[in-house]
Amino acid sequence: MRKKFLQKILTGAAIFSVASMLLLSCAKDGKDGLTGPSGANGKDGIDANQTCKLCHNPAMVDSVVSQFIYSKHDYGDTWETEAGNTGCGPCHLQEAFKYVVNNNVPVAFTFNSTTGKWENPYASADYAAYGKISCYTCHDKLHTTYGLSDLTTFTTTAPVAMTMLGGAKTINLPQGGGISHLCAKCHQPRPLTVGTSGIAGGDGRLFPYDSLKNFPNTILWDSTTGATQYWLVPSYRTHNHYGVVSAVYAGLGGIEFTGTSGYLQYTNSKHTTVATCQDCHMAPVTGQAGGHSFRVRNQNNLNAGLTSGSSWNFKGCNNSNCHSGTDAMSAVSGGRFTTTRATVKALLDTLAVHINKLGDGVHPILHVDATSTSGAITNLWLGVSSKNYDGYLDIYDSPTGSNPNGYWVTSSTVPTGKKKLPTMKFVHMGAIINFQFALREYSLGIHNTKYITALLTNSIQKLIDSGY
Secondary structure, three states: OHHHHHHHHHHHHHHHHHHHHHHHHHOOOOOOOOOOOOOOOOOOOOOHHHHHHOOOOOOOHHHHHHHHOOOHHHHOOHHHHOOOOOOOHHHHOHHHHHHHHHOOOOOOOEEEOOOOEEEOOOOOOHHHOOOOOOHHHHOOOOOOOOOHHHHHOOOOOOOEEOHHHOOOOEEOOOHHHHOHHHHHOOOOOOOOEOOOOOOOOOOOOEOOHHHHHHOOOOEEEEOOOEOOOOOOOOOOOOOOOOOOHHHHHHOOOOOOOOOOOOOOOOOOOOHHHHOOHHHHHOOOOEOOEOHHHOOOEEOOOOOOHHHOOOEEOOOOOEOOOOEOHHHOOOOOOOOHHHHHHHHHHHHHHHHHHHHHOOOOOOOOOEEEOOOOOOOOOOOOOOOOOOOOEEEEEOEOOOOOOOOOOOOEEOOOOOOOOOEEOOOEEHHHHHHHHHHHHHHHOOOOOOOOHHHHHHHHHHHHHHHHHOOO
């Protein structure tokens, strides 16, 4: 009885449940409730096209590209020939330059006890020894934030330890936030190193520049006994390379001969403390000069030296902060610019005369390259000196070498028509280095008039005092 009663209850509950489900499935949706409060606004996305236009427009990057084609950084081809060269790469190859900067590669020479030689560590890794100079060489943060700040962030603005001196001196030009250091990192002289010398410490050490001025009458190379017991064997390419400009600009690196009568004090022009490289070399554009051409001269033949017709872009010089009024720079004869250059050129020519007195009175010790045929110019300093010296020494190396027509010989065998190089003293090497500095800084004293004038004047006087 009880069992039947429970069955009836369960059966009724089941029927009720099914009925309820049927009723719910047939019911209509009710009216929407009230709209809730709005959520917080999301962050706006970046309009990539508009961001690119901040830089990529006719007034900015487009014009920079047009200017850059006149720069030797662009049209020069050394980046191809030096690819893979870890030693030359830091100045000729984009990725090698960035490597030495990012890794703070030192310039102080170190002694390798295994090889018994001194080594110059200033080089890139082999995997970074490539790349043409481009925007990314100097502006290493391009396309990082895609904002204008990317253009004003530079690969380096740190003072530059001089590789020529193994880091003993540093080029420090703080004006403009140190922007000149970006140029000086490459445009600095390279070191001379000791060859087969037999001196303590082994081969390859940094050349003892101070000895040149402190012991001017010491023999550098003996014509009679050979050079194995001395500092180095002079050669056609005995030099501090080409990029001496930043050293001259900072008033560093020259062989600073001193004496009494006729000698000058070593001081610097105002450029060293008040101007930057960019002030003049990136002035407002005039033709092929200014802006990202980095040129001060406006000329058609970009490799013609100073003998070709050209005009000058003085927009970076002539302003209220630098030269104005009667002090303004111009190419008019008799002005500050032309007078300074004429004076320095005359000193350069005079120093050459005294250096060449080491020779036989017929053939100069300094190498001359007067090539001027269009398209065949090999002397980058054509016209800087009256005789068209190029800073090399007229030393013969071999029939297939760099100077097969050279006159002076340092080998024990003297070919027909050649002559043994006379004995050279420290005073000669010091004067030659100063001659190279003054010639290859290219401006004929404009970068640092006082320092160049002192180097040339004192070198002449020291040679005279030494009988040359």
